[in-house]
Amino acid sequence: MNSPEQTKQPNFKAHFAELLQHAASTLTTLDTPETSPRIEMSRTKQASHGDYSCNLAMQLAKPLRKNPREIANMLIDALPDSLYLEKVEIAGAGFINLFLTNAAKQNFLPYVLKSGDKFGNSDHAQGTKIQIEFVSANPTGPLHVGHGRGAAFGASLANILAAVGFCVTREYYVNDAGRQMDILALSTWLRYLELNGIHVPFPENAYQGDYVKVMAQLIQQAHATRYVHQVDLLLEGLDIAASDAVINTDVQLDQLIANAKTILGEDYAYIHNFVLTEQLGDCRNDLMEFGVAFDTWFSEQSLFDNGLVAQTVQLLEAKHCLYQQDGATWFRSTKFGDEKDRVVQRENGQFTYFASDIAYHLNKFERGFEQVINVWGADHHGYIARVKGALQALDQDPQKLEIALVQFAVLYRDGVKAPMSTRSGEFVTLRALRQEVGKDAARFFYVLRKSDQHLDFDLDLAKSQSNENPVYYVQYAHARVCSVLAQWEDEDVAMLAEVSAETLTSPAELALLQKLIDFPDAVEAAAKEFAPHLIAFYLRELASEFHSYYNSSRFLVPEIPLRHARLALIVSTQQVLRNGLNLLGVNAPEKM
Numbered sequence: 001m002n003s004p005e006q007t008k009q010p011n012f013k014a015h016f017a018e019l020l021q022h023a024a025s026t027l028t029t030l031d032t033p034e035t036s037p038r039i040e041m042s043r044t045k046q047a048s049h050g051d052y053s054c055n056l057a058m059q060l061a062k063p064l065r066k067n068p069r070e071i072a073n074m075l076i077d078a079l080p081d082s083l084y085l086e087k088v089e090i091a092g093a094g095f096i097n098l099f100l101t102n103a104a105k106q107n108f109l110p111y112v113l114k115s116g117d118k119f120g121n122s123d124h125a126q127g128t129k130i131q132i133e134f135v136s137a138n139p140t141g142p143l144h145v146g147h148g149r150g151a152a153f154g155a156s157l158a159n160i161l162a163a164v165g166f167c168v169t170r171e172y173y174v175n176d177a178g179r180q181m182d183i184l185a186l187s188t189w190l191r192y193l194e195l196n197g198i199h200v201p202f203p204e205n206a207y208q209g210d211y212v213k214v215m216a217q218l219i220q221q222a223h224a225t226r227y228v229h230q231v232d233l234l235l236e237g238l239d240i241a242a243s244d245a246v247i248n249t250d251v252q253l254d255q256l257i258a259n260a261k262t263i264l265g266e267d268y269a270y271i272h273n274f275v276l277t278e279q280l281g282d283c284r285n286d287l288m289e290f291g292v293a294f295d296t297w298f299s300e301q302s303l304f305d306n307g308l309v310a311q312t313v314q315l316l317e318a319k320h321c322l323y324q325q326d327g328a329t330w331f332r333s334t335k336f337g338d339e340k341d342r343v344v345q346r347e348n349g350q351f352t353y354f355a356s357d358i359a360y361h362l363n364k365f366e367r368g369f370e371q372v373i374n375v376w377g378a379d380h381h382g383y384i385a386r387v388k389g390a391l392q393a394l395d396q397d398p399q400k401l402e403i404a405l406v407q408f409a410v411l412y413r414d415g416v417k418a419p420m421s422t423r424s425g426e427f428v429t430l431r432a433l434r435q436e437v438g439k440d441a442a443r444f445f446y447v448l449r450k451s452d453q454h455l456d457f458d459l460d461l462a463k464s465q466s467n468e469n470p471v472y473y474v475q476y477a478h479a480r481v482c483s484v485l486a487q488w489e490d491e492d493v494a495m496l497a498e499v500s501a502e503t504l505t506s507p508a509e510l511a512l513l514q515k516l517i518d519f520p521d522a523v524e525a526a527a528k529e530f531a532p533h534l535i536a537f538y539l540r541e542l543a544s545e546f547h548s549y550y551n552s553s554r555f556l557v558p559e560i561p562l563r564h565a566r567l568a569l570i571v572s573t574q575q576v577l578r579n580g581l582n583l584l585g586v587n588a589p590e591k592m
Contacts, residue, residue, distance in 0.1 A: 009111040012084060013041040013052060013521060016098050019085070020056055023078035027064065027071070043518060047507065050089060050097035051514055057094040068094025105513040106501035112516055112572040113497035120523045120579050125165035131364055132158050134375035135287065136173040139279040140184045141209055143286050143430040145418075146377075146408035149455060151430070152446035152585070153406050154375045155292040156532035159583045164527040169369070172294045173360065176276055177301040178353060182257045183207060184279070185272040189227065189260060191216035196228050200235070203247040203256060215278050219271075227271065229263050286431050291439055291585040303359045309351050312359040312394070313344055321393045331358075336389025339382075358390040361401065365391075371400050373530070378407045378452060404530045409446060409455040437462040440586045444471035447532040447584055465592075467547075470540050474577060475589055477543040477550075481574035482590040484555050488567065496568040503565045508549045512569060515545050519576050523583070532584060539580045546573050 017039045024039075037059040041052045057072035064071060072090045079088065086099040112119050134154025137147045155170070162168045175181070187207040190200055195216055219227065237255045238247065247256065261268045280297075287293070303309050313329070316322050321332050327347035331354070334341050344355040364372050376383070388398035411418040411428055418428045434442050441462040448470065449455045467473050485493065504513065522538040525531070555566045578588040 009115070009520075010084070010104070010108070011520070012100060012104065012517065015082065015084060016052055016054070017041050019079050019082060020054055020075060020096070022080055023075045024056060024060065026078040027060070027074055043521075044097060047511060047514075049091060050099045052098045052100075053091070054096045054098070055094070057090075057096060061094070072096050100514070100517075102505060102510060103502070105510055105517065106504055108513065108517050109501045109568050109572050110497050112575055113568065116575060117579060117582075119575060120519045120583075121163045121165075122520065122524065123165040124524060124527070125161070127165060127167050128371060129169070129369050130161060130166045130371045130373065131169045131171055131367075131369040132161070132373040132375065133171045133173055133364075134158075135292070136175070137283070138175045138178075138180045139276055139283055140180050141207060141279065142211055143283060145411045145428050145430055145433050145457065148290070148430040148433060148442060149409040149446045149451075150375055150377065150406045151287060151290060151292045152443045153404070153451050153532060156443075156447050156535070156584045157373070157375075157404070157526075157530055159585070160523060160526045160532060160535065163523055163583060166527075169296060170294045171296040171298055174280065174297055174299050174301075176280075176299055177304055177356065179254075179257075181272060181276060182261075183253065184212070184275050185268070186253075186257050186260050187212045188215045188219070188275050189264070189271050192219050192227060193231065195220050196225055198228065198231060200231060201240070201245055201247050203253050205248055205250065205253055211279075211282075215275055218278070219274060227264070227267055229267070231263065234259050234263060286429075289439070290430060290434060291443065298360070300356055300360070303356050303363070304351075308363060309356050309359045312362055313351065313355055315362075315394060316344070316358075316390070319393055331386075331390065331393075333386045333389045336385070336392050338385040338389050342386050354386065354390075357387060358394075361387060361391055362394055362396065365396050365400070371402065373402045373404060375404045375406055375451075378405045381405060402530070404451055406451045407454050409457045411457045411459065413459045433457075433459075440475070441469075441471050443585045444474075444536060447536050450531065450533055470536070471586065472592070473547075474539045474543045474581065475587070476592050477546045478574055478577045478581070478588045479590060479592040480546070480550055481570045481577075484567070484570060488556060493571060496564060496571055499564040499568050500561065501565045501568060503562045504569055506553075508545075508552060509566075509569060512545045512549050512573060515542050516572055516576055519580070522580075526583075535580050535583050539577065539584075542573065542576060542580070546570070546577075 020039050024037075037056065039054060039056055041054050044050050044053045057068040057075060060066075060071050061068045069090055072094045075096060076088050076090070079085070084101060084104040086101040088099070089097045091097050115121075132154060134157075135143075135147060135151050137143060143151070158168050158170050183205075184207050187202075190202055190206070191213050193200055194202075234256065236259055238252045240247065240252070247253065264271065284297075313322070316331060321335070322344065323330050323332065328343045329345035330341045331344050332341055342354050343352050344358070345351050361372070384403050388401055391401060392398045411433070430442075437445075437459060445457055445462050446455070461469055462471070463469075465472055501513075504510070519538065519542075522534055526534040550570075553566065555563065555570060557563050557566070574588075581588045
């Protein structure tokens with residue numbers, strides 16, 4: 001059976017859904033949600049059950065007051081003819097299983113080969129402007145393996161959204177205006193004083209990592225004793241008796257910061273800006289080496305410098321969403337579903353982090369984004385209601401803000417959990433992880449689970465060259481195709497897009513063909529569900545189908561039509577593997 005002429009890549013799931021929709025319309029003329037259900041086609045898990053399955057008969061059982069299997073038979077009898085449909089069967093309680101014709105699968109190959117790097121892409125989103133903000137770690141130290149999961153997830157999701165037609169902006173929100181930067185500046189200055197022979201008790205709750213000492217050394221190398229000041233008043237107000245006393249409370253730390261600012265005067269700005277520039281530069285380089293690039297690095301400080309935070313608070317005041325209590329200004333977030341009201345301006349007049357976050361999110365929509373995605377750590381779950389509530393108070397649609405929560409990854413080496421505390425300095429950096437297992441393994445392993453699920457990162461597995469290592473398994477499939485092509489002499493790969501695939505009739509070949517057909521659906525599902533792990537799952541399944549086929553078949557056979565058809569199939573597989581890996585920011589090597 002030959003397929004009809006096509007000018008556009010066929011969507012078999014959509015086609016079968018249309019057939020069933022037509023069939024359903026013949027059973028009833030009632031136009032209600034119950035008798036006009038949403039038809040959802042799913043891929044079957046076993047080839048013996050067909051290629052696609054639908055539960056429409058069971059959805060119609062209650063409104064039509066009939067047995068689902070009886071309704072399934074009625075639907076099948078009313079199905080229009082289709083050159084794509086080989087046969088239809090009823091399974092179980094009334095599932096309708098549909099089988100694609102072999103010709104439909106065979107004739108799909110040219111669409112893969114001619115689309116090339118664009119295969120799997122669509123214009124589903126029609127250029128909708130969307131912003132995805134991710135990582136946004138405080139620039140107070142090197143990125144650690146916990147940040148790495150958010151980076152891999154966000155970058156992969158951005159690629160997937162772009163593939164389905166969104167106009168994507170990738171943004172990093174730089175927290176350069178808050179207390180954490182003051183703590184880092186203080187920590188660095190105290191280490192700098194140590195280098196110059198001045199001992200001051202180093203707070204236990206300051207930043208302890210070696211990178212702080214390195215920054216102190218850089219300041220000393222560039223400026224010698226330029227920033228050595230009299231420190232007699234540094235411990236004033238800390239309620240400690242001796243210079244070797246322990247400083248370990250937040251109150252003491254804040255007082256120490258205030259004293260340092262007074263002592264340093266105008267020099268404090270240099271220390272603050274130096275550590276910010278150093279850590280932000282290190283963060284940029286680290287992410288670039290991880291294959292993660294941002295279109296925008298948005299400064300929190302700019303919200304204050306431009307008066308946007310104050311303006312936003314004024315807008316909330318004008319909408320009667322604020323009130324005064326205990327000298328502070330509160331947002332009525334309980335009015336919008338939050339568990340308690342939140343402070344936006346403290347008694348001392350300083351705006352809170354929440355106030356700048358409201359201004360930042362309002363600014364996102366003022367920049368023209370039609371949809372906004374925040375990738376947050378799972379510990380920020382309680383923050384969602386207050387931010388959405390603030391947007392609603394400002395007459396913005398809170399549904400246009402999507403929050404994707406990411407659980408931190410836990411790194412294991414030789415079965416031992418690695419600590420990750422930025423303050424203490426006892427953490428495994430993203431750079432160290434990448435150097436140990438490689439960018440590709442790190443990127444792939446990070447997206448092997450749903451983002452909101454716990455992830456144990458097994459270093460030993462990530463470094464292994466075995467079928468149990470999923471990234472190795474997928475990349476090896478791509479390299480195997482390259483090996484076959486290297487043995488194929490004096491032929492043009494481009495000509496494979498024009499060959500007939502009607503000789504591809506074995507179960508392994510038909511299964512591999514169907515898996516290629518599934519790729520656009522996998523990309524669309526990953527975009528819809530904010531789920532890069534679906535691409536990782538798909539690639540493992542595709543690699544499994546290919547390895548089975550490779551191990552049981554010869555490709556450079558004497559029969560020219562069969563040789564070309566099999567080469568077209570594995571080159572198509574190679575293309576889809578490469579496209580899928582590219583979405584995840586993983587390389588497709590030609591040799592392993």
